[in-house]
Amino acid sequence: MAESGMQETRALDNWFAPDVATFGDRLAGAREAAGLTQEELATRLGVRLTTLQAWEDDLAEPRGNRLQMLAGMLNVSLAWLLTAEGDGVDGPDAPPAHSPAAEEALAELVRLRAQVAGLAQELLSVEKRLRAVLRQEA
Incomplete structure (x- = not known):
């Protein structure tokens, strides 16, 4: 870290x-x-x-x-x-520091977003299997 x-x-x-x-x-x-x-x-x-x-x-x-x-x-x-050697421009200013509570909330949001993405993949997999079964039954 x-x-x-x-x-x-x-x-x-x-x-x-x-x-x-x-x-x-x-x-x-x-x-x-x-x-x-x-x-x-x-x-x-x-x-x-x-x-x-x-x-x-x-x-x-x-x-x-x-x-x-x-x-x-x-x-x-x-x-x-x-x-990038020689006279150029400076980058943007550093972002402001966030409170620990805000950082914690952001971390939780990232974790939840990852879970949602995983669930979406799982749903897609189940949907594909169901469609295959329905085609076989037809």
């Missing part, structure tokens, strides 16, 4: 690190930090909205000239966009 907490702290300290975030994550984070919508950035770059969305979803990568334009428009270094 202590290791998990340390990993969370490292992730919060370097939100866009290469082992935590992809190029698309860094692009979306820099765009949001610049206060731009996807539509606005796509228009400024002279690309289709679907092209920018594909970059942010890591389904495609921009060419070199567009990368340089992105870095300039978003006020981050080209190296940061590609590797």
Whole structure:
């Protein structure tokens, strides 16, 4: 459990690190930090909205000239966009701490959700068996 907490702290300290975030994550984070919508950035770059969305979803990568334009428009270094090294944006602030009662309630909710998912799978299995029996009887 202590290791998990340390990993969370490292992730919060370097939100866009290469082992935590992809190029698309860094692009979306820099765009949001610049206060731009996807539509606005796509228009400024002279690309289709679907092209920018594909970059942010890591389904495609921009060419070199567009990368340089992105870095300039978003006020981050080209190296940061590609590797998370250099000048970039900070991640979001750490979420506020919750009271022990709230944490306990959240844990119980997660446990109950897992139970419901298990019951749903069990119901599906019984339904399949019943359908098979009904087909055989018909």
